[in-house]
Amino acid sequence: MERAFCPLCLRGGKLFTINNEIWNLVKVSRYSDMLQRSDGSRTVGMTDRDTKTIYLADDLRGKFLDRVLCHELCHAFCLSYNVYMDIDTEEIVADFLATYGREVFEIADRLLIELMEVA
Numbered sequence: 001m002e003r004a005f006c007p008l009c010l011r012g013g014k015l016f017t018i019n020n021e022i023w024n025l026v027k028v029s030r031y032s033d034m035l036q037r038s039d040g041s042r043t044v045g046m047t048d049r050d051t052k053t054i055y056l057a058d059d060l061r062g063k064f065l066d067r068v069l070c071h072e073l074c075h076a077f078c079l080s081y082n083v084y085m086d087i088d089t090e091e092i093v094a095d096f097l098a099t100y101g102r103e104v105f106e107i108a109d110r111l112l113i114e115l116m117e118v119a
């Protein structure tokens with residue numbers, strides 16, 4: 001049976017949109033060239049600005065997968081919203097978001113609900 005075209009499966013990944021720009025999330029082997037930095041060192045997540053693709057090692061699981069995904073999404077958001085900072089600062093922001101982002105928004109959501117109940 002011929003498979004129907006699935007826009008969510010383009011290049012074997014998942015498409016998503018940030019600020020009207022289409023991005024693709026692709027899982028690759030930990031040993032893929034896509035997870036090699038320009039200095040030769042290896043990583044488990046990479047955001048490619050040219051192809052608008054985030055590559056993640058396919059063996060990531062649980063909280064670490066969540067952290068790597070959120071970190072790479074931060075880079076994609078910076079690119080799609082033209083938020084410029086030097087790369088060292090962007091790495092700090094991406095790590096902060098990946099580590100504390102969910103907790104910040106959970107507390108904000110809870111406080112907003114309480115504030116709305118009072119109003």
Ligand SMILES: [Zn+2]
Nearest residue numbers: 071075091094
């Ligand atoms: Zn990074």
